[in-house]
Structure formats: C-alpha cells, structure tokens
Amino acid sequence: MPSFYITTAIDYANGSPHLGHAYEKVLTDVIARFRRQMGDRVHFLTGVDEHGQKVQASAKRQGVAPQQFVDEVSAEFRALLPRLNIANDDFIRTTEPRHKQVVRAVLQQLFDKGEIYQAEYTGFYSTRQEQFLQEKDRLPDGTWPELFGEVTEIVESNYFFKLRQYQAWLVEFYERNPDFIFPSFRQKQVLEFLKEPLNDLCISRPKERLEWGIPLPFDEGYVTYVWFDALLNYYSAVADRPDLWREVHHVIGKDILVPPHAVYWPIMLHAAGLSLPKGIIAHGWWLQRGAKMSKSTGIALNPLDLVAEFGADAFRYFLMREMNVGQDSDFTREQFLVRYNSELANNLGNLVNRTLNMTTRFAGGVLPAAEGAEELEQHLHALWAKTRDEFIPLCEGHQFHTALERAMFFLTETNAYIEKRAPWKLGKSAEARDQALLRTSLATMAEALRLAVALIQHVTPDTTGKINAVLGYTPGAVWRDELNWGARLNGAKVAPALVLFPRPAPPAKP
Ligand code: MSP
Numbered sequence: 001m002p003s004f005y006i007t008t009a010i011d012y013a014n015g016s017p018h019l020g021h022a023y024e025k026v027l028t029d030v031i032a033r034f035r036r037q038m039g040d041r042v043h044f045l046t047g048v049d050e051h052g053q054k055v056q057a058s059a060k061r062q063g064v065a066p067q068q069f070v071d072e073v074s075a076e077f078r079a080l081l082p083r084l085n086i087a088n089d090d091f092i093r094t095t096e097p098r099h100k101q102v103v104r105a106v107l108q109q110l111f112d113k114g115e116i117y118q119a120e121y122t123g124f125y126s127t128r129q130e131q132f133l134q135e136k137d138r139l140p141d142g143t144w145p146e147l148f149g150e151v152t153e154i155v156e157s158n159y160f161f162k163l164r165q166y167q168a169w170l171v172e173f174y175e176r177n178p179d180f181i182f183p184s185f186r187q188k189q190v191l192e193f194l195k196e197p198l199n200d201l202c203i204s205r206p207k208e209r210l211e212w213g214i215p216l217p218f219d220e221g222y223v224t225y226v227w228f229d230a231l232l233n234y235y236s237a238v239a240d241r242p243d244l245w246r247e248v249h250h251v252i253g254k255d256i257l258v259p260p261h262a263v264y265w266p267i268m269l270h271a272a273g274l275s276l277p278k279g280i281i282a283h284g285w286w287l288q289r290g291a292k293m294s295k296s297t298g299i300a301l302n303p304l305d306l307v308a309e310f311g312a313d314a315f316r317y318f319l320m321r322e323m324n325v326g327q328d329s330d331f332t333r334e335q336f337l338v339r340y341n342s343e344l345a346n347n348l349g350n351l352v353n354r355t356l357n358m359t360t361r362f363a364g365g366v367l368p369a370a371e372g373a374e375e376l377e378q379h380l381h382a383l384w385a386k387t388r389d390e391f392i393p394l395c396e397g398h399q400f401h402t403a404l405e406r407a408m409f410f411l412t413e414t415n416a417y418i419e420k421r422a423p424w425k426l427g428k429s430a431e432a433r434d435q436a437l438l439r440t441s442l443a444t445m446a447e448a449l450r451l452a453v454a455l456i457q458h459v460t461p462d463t464t465g466k467i468n469a470v471l472g473y474t475p476g477a478v479w480r481d482e483l484n485w486g487a488r489l490n491g492a493k494v495a496p497a498l499v500l501f502p503r504p505a506p507p508a509k510p
Contacts (some may be wrong), residue, residue: 004040005244006032007234009252010049013073014058017080018300019286020293028251029086033458034395037479043244044235047092048074052226056212063409066212085312085461092237097281102236104217106272111218115271118438121158124151147428159204166267167198181324182281203228231265248277257282286327313460320400320459345501347411355445359498362427367446369490377444380417388483409454414448446489454482471497
C-alpha cells in the first residue's frame with residue numbers, strides 16, 4: 001500500500017480562524033480522503049504556528065502570557081476541524097517538546113556543519129512594530145510611514161543560514177522537476193525570483209527583542225526566527241517515520257510560497273541531508289469584494305457561522321465547487337445560496353426525495369431489480385461511465401471544481417430521466433410492461449443516486465453516509481468497485497424520507 005503524507009500550512013495562533021484557514025483544511029482533507037479511497041495509506045497533518053513576534057505582540061495586547069494565549073487560540077483552531085468534517089491524523093503545535101527537540105537538533109547539526117555563521121546585521125528597526133524594515137517600506141519621499149513610529153538604524157549581531165551557496169542547486173532542482181509546484185505557473189514565478197541573488201537568511205532574534213521562540217542550541221541568548229521553526233513542523237511530526245517523510249506533499253496558500261516554502265524550505269532540507277517533498281500545491285485566496293480575507297483587514301468571514309447555518313458538507317461542497325485550485329475566488333453569500341439551492345437542495349436533494357418517496361409508494365419501500373435497459377436507461381448508463389472515467393483523473397489533477405460539475409451534470413440528467421420515465425404515470429397502469437418499466441425506473445434512479453454520492457464522498461462524507469443509510473446500503477471496502485453500475489441495491493429496504501438540505505430561513509426583517 002503506497003504511503004501518502006499530506007500537510008497544511010500551520011496557522012498563526014494570533015487570532016480566530018477565518019474562511020481562508022478553513023478552505024485550506026477542507027482542500028487538504030478532500031485530497032487526503034480521495035487518496036485514501038484510491039488505496040493509499042494516508043497521513044494528514046495540520047497544526048498551529050505558535051511562536052514569533054505576531055503571537056508575542058497579540059498576547060501582550062491582551063495582557064496574558066504567550067503560553068496561555070496560544071493555549072486558548074490553538075484550542076479554537078483545533079475545535080474547528082471536526083466541525084468541518086476534517087479527518088486529520090495528527091495536529092502539531094510548535095510549542096510541543098517533540099517539535100522543539102527536532103528544531104534544536106537540526107539547528108545544531110547545521111551549525112556543526114558550518115552552514116550557520118554569526119555576523120553583524122545592520123538595518124532600520126521600528127520599535128513600535130518591533131520589526132526590521134526594508135527599503136521598500138519607505139514612502140516615495142524617503143521617510144517611513146507613520147505606523148512604524150520612531151525608526152532607528154541599529155546594528156545587531158545575529159546568526160545566518162547560508163542560503164546563497166545553494167541558489168544554483170535550487171534552480172537546477174526546479175529545472176529537473178518542472179511539476180514540483182502546482183499550478184505550474186507558480187513554479188515559473190519561483191524561477192523568476194531565483195534570477196536575483198539570494199541573501200543568506202537571518203535565523204535568529206536576540207532575546208531582548210523577542211523572547212517567544214525556540215532558543216538556539218548553540219547560543220541561548222537568541223531565539224529561532226519563526227519561519228525556520230515553523231517549516232520544520234512538517235518533519236518534526238514524522239521524524240521517526242522515514243516511510244512517510246519520503247512521500248510528503250504540502251498544501252499552502254500562494255502568499256507563503258516564495259520565499260519560505262519554495263526557497264528556504266528545500267534549501268534547509270538539502271543542507272540537513274533530508275529528502276525533498278514530492279510536491280507543493282499553492283492555492284489561491286478567498287476574497288471579499290476583491291480584497292483578501294484576513295484578520296488584519298477585518299474582513300474575515302467566520303466559517304463556523306456558515307457551517308452552523310448550512311452544515312459542514314454544504315460548506316465543503318461550495319468551497320470545492322467554486323474555487324479553481326490555484327486561482328482566487330470571491331466569496332459572496334448570494335453565490336453560496338445559488339449553489340446550495342440549485343445544486344444541493346434541488347438537484348441532489350430532489351433525487352433523494354423522489355427515490356425514497358416513489359420506492360415507498362410504488363414498491364412498499366423495497367428496491368426492485370431493473371428489468372432490462374431501454375434507450376433512456378442506456379443513455380444514463382453511458383453517461384455514468386463517462387462521468388466516472390473523467391472524474392477520477394480530474395481529482396488526481398486537483399480539478400475538483402470541474403469534477404463536481406460533472407457529478408452535478410449526472411444528477412441533473414438522472415432527474416431528467418425520471419421526468420421522462422414518469423414513474424407516477426407508470427404506477428397508475430396495470431399493464432405488465434408499464435409495471436416492469438416502473439420497477440426498472442426505481443432501480444435506475446436509486447442506483448444512479450448511490451453512484452453519484454459514492455463519487456463525491458470525499459467532498460461530502462456525511463451526506464454520502466446519510467444517503468447510503470436511507471438506501472439501506474453498506475458500501476464495500478474498495479471504493480473503485482463501488483463505482484460500477486450494478487444491482488447492489490436490489491431488495492434494499494429504504495427509509496421513507498430524509499431532509500438533507502433544508503431551505504435556509506429568509507433573512508430577518510430589520
Ligand atoms: N504561520 C504561517 C504558515 C507557516 S507554514 C510552515 C502562516 N499562517 S497564516 O495563518 O497566516 O496562514 C495560514 C494559511 O492560510 C496559509 O497557507 C495562507 O495562505 C492561508 N490563508 C490565509 N488567508 C487566506 C485567504 N483569504 N484565502 C485562502 N487562504 C488564505 O502564513
């Protein structure tokens with residue numbers, strides 16, 4: 001059984017989770033579930049990034065100790081996962097001993113190998129923001145923006161990791177592995193970035209300036225730069241599992257690709273003698289009215305509100321159906337409602353209702369066997385074969401939005417089949433041919449429903465489970481075998497009704 005290890009970025013534990021964080025978890029979960037269905041032994045890691053300036057500053061603003069602060073915030077991030085039907089195997093916090101030990105061991109190893117050196121660092125420092133500034137932070141007239149307060153030039157001794165000496169190696173790596181980053185246009189951007197000479201990376205912060213971090217093992221007067229610490233989470237979580245490490249894939253947002261994941265990370269691993277990831281998926285952003293959703297812009301939609309209103313599966317379905325992985329997408333409630341109503345409630349929900357209803361009415365609640373296949377049935381069988389055969393490669397290529405569109409089309413056509421067959425008319429006829437067609441139509445709609453929900457079960461796991469339950473069906477262990485049109489539901493006893501996607505309450509009148 002092949003291993004497949006997949007990770008999300010670890011979220012900064014300095015505020016509540018928003019839709020952007022939720023999306024990344026859902027996307028990664030959908031990939032993880034898909035790989036499990038395909039027969040891989042999957043290990044799915046997610047977690048929180050608890051050190052650094054941002055966290056220290058947020059804790060200070062609230063007047064609590066950083067540890068207490070991250071304990072609270074991280075609990076919130078963790079609690080989100082089951083609410084989104086996320087089936088992760090591990091959750092890592094960078095304040096855990098298992099992580100700190102690995103970070104310190106890697107730092108010591110790099111230091112001993114001469115990959116890290118100490119030097120004077122000169123830069124402009126904003127005491128108000130507690131950060132070093134860059135030339136690009138200056139206003140056009142050369143002064144510093146008001147938000148930085150007083151800016152002073154300071155000279156500070158720090159530790160540096162020798163990035164620059166690996167630049168040529170990294171370029172060659174990307175040239176040899178053109179599909180390392182998905183989507184591929186992002187890999188081209190990385191190569192563009194690598195046309196400029198790299199600076200060595202400052203990996204330390206003096207304790208007087210930042211206390212909240214992992215002390216350097218070779219100089220306790222400093223803590224580790226937060227990115228150097230955070231990136232290593234992917235390795236520290238499985239440091240004793242080389243089988244998994246060899247198969248690691250990262251899912252991250254486009255904002256943290258260059259330089260951290262596409263430049264620092266491969267060089268860190270290479271310098272430490274560790275193998276490189278199999279690939280990186282860089283997704284786009286959820287925007288609201290064109291602006292990135294984030295804590296700092298204050299336009300951060302709370303995913304739990306949507307889940308409370310519509311359920312986790314509807315939320316997952318929307319995110320995967322709407323977003324072309326790698327591109328940006330605008331989130332609007334209107335668009336959410338359009339997909340919820342037309343695709344989930346009308347298309348899928350109606351098929352469920354009709355199947356249960358008519359089986360109860362015309363067959364005493366027991367699914368009959370199909371008796372032959374006329375043109376209408378044959379059309380649906382052929383469409384199914386095409387849908388299934390296209391769906392799997394689309395998911396393998398992260399084209400979930402198109403894959404779901406195909407699945408929806410199959411449901412639309414199944415509903416159209418029911419309209420054409422009109423079992424309610426056949427039910428009124430006493431003729432043997434009509435009765436046979438009635439049985440065939442009931443078997444056909446139920447089988448189409450079973451297949452469609454099996455196909456999308458990595459996106460809507462709860463819904464698929466509920467539908468199988470009302471169809472009186474227990475799926476077999478091998479997912480691909482479940483996708484063959486057959487007679488698995490013959491004789492199944494169905495439930496009379498299931499409310500899956502209730503109409504949302506109209507907005508309250510002001
Ligand atoms: N802590 C770092 C990551 C360290 S990984 C070793 C960080 N944290 S974050 O909380 O700011 O972002 C976590 C993830 O959420 C990132 O992959 C980021 O791209 C993603 N998103 C944050 N806002 C987003 C949207 N509005 N839309 C989609 N995802 C975005 O960066």
